[in-house]
Amino acid sequence: MSTIKFSSTETEQLVIKIQDYFAKELDQDLGQFDAEFLLDFFSKEVGAHFYNRGLSDAQLVIAAKLDNVSEMIQEGISEIEKPIS
Template identity: 90%
Template sequence: MSTIKFSSTETEQLVAKIQGYFAKELDQDLGQFDAEFLLDFFSKEVGAHFYNRGLFDAQVIIAAKLEDVSEMVQEGISEIEKPVS
């Protein structure tokens, strides 16, 4: 399984969030290196689960939109159908 790669800006933001969480919730200081290591660990070990959930959620939304479009197409075709005698 490949590791999710973040830009340097994203990494900085995520590391700051991890450090903030450790400070606030666990009352522990976490250094830059340790926070980056933890981010890499979670990215590698659980990142794919979050990624796949995002894909699943997107698929549900797209399927619903496609169903709406299909209904609109069917209605539009019904409106322009010629009567048959």
């Protein structure tokens, strides 16, 4: 699997979140190196799954919006059709 790359600012923020989680939930201190290593591991091993799920969710939203637009166009055309006798 490919690794998702984060900016240095994003990495810093994520490392802090990982460290906070380990401290609060597992009562363990996790150093910056270990937290970055863990972030890299999850990014490489499961990141693509989350990324692909996000793309799939976005595709569903876009498809639903396009269906609505298509329905509105069809309704608009129907409204201006001339009757045939």
